[in-house]
Amino acid sequence: MNPMMIAAGASAAGAFLGYKGNMASARQARQVAEYNAVVAENEALLLARQSRDQQTALRQQSERLEGSQVLAASASGVQLTGSPLVTLANTYFNTEVDAQRIMNAGDIAQMNKVAEAALTRATGQAQAAQFRTAAYGSILTGIGSQAQLGIQQDMLGQQSEYYRRQLQA
């Protein structure tokens, strides 16, 4: 069997598989990054919803507290002026402050998730580019092997010719 045929077949198969494998890896890396980015974006939405729910819960609880405070003050027979009014105002303002804190924390968490999604996509693209480069490298390696074996084959041919001429001389 001709060694050049073996080498050509093997290097072509190797280059083809290397190219296909690395391209598949590039595609998988991109898809995984996209999946993770979408997960992070979904988490950002969930965090926004969580922040909103927390604010709603806080306000509802504060309303209940205000009601209890008004009830307690009324039951004791005092007017809603002076200290009882300050207590009520304190509840109202503290509620707003806490609501703002929750909203702020929620915004930060959402921004983190958005940044995470962008970073994940960028990382995936970088990995995909790396695998694509490796895929092109596989083809070049195949061509290089082919050329090297071609040179060896030529040298073998020249050696045969030299022997033939020596014997004829």
Place this chain on the structure above:
Amino acid sequence: MRIPLYNKTGTPSTQAKAQQLSPRASAGTFTQQGQAVAQLGQQIAKTGGDVADKMIKFRQQQEKIEFDFAMAEKEAETQRALDEARVAHNEQSMQFIQDNNDTDTTTFRNNFEASKKESLAAK
């Protein structure tokens, strides 16, 4: 009756944290399959290249051995032909000397040279 105060009633002040809520897909795991195919390709190319390389080297050695043998045979054949020619020449010279009736060296030398040329021309 005491008026309940804010922050003493267990009012929530929790903050949303950017924790991971869902599992992430591992890029390494999902790219492994493609990498395995690429490695298989590399292995096939390497093995094929090695086999072809060994076959070429084997052929080179085979041709070298055949060439050396043919050259040795050629030299032996040349030597044999040379020996035969030498023996024939010696026999012819001896025969010439036996049959020769020349009485002086100059004539003998001239006749001997002529006989040698005639013999070489006949071959």
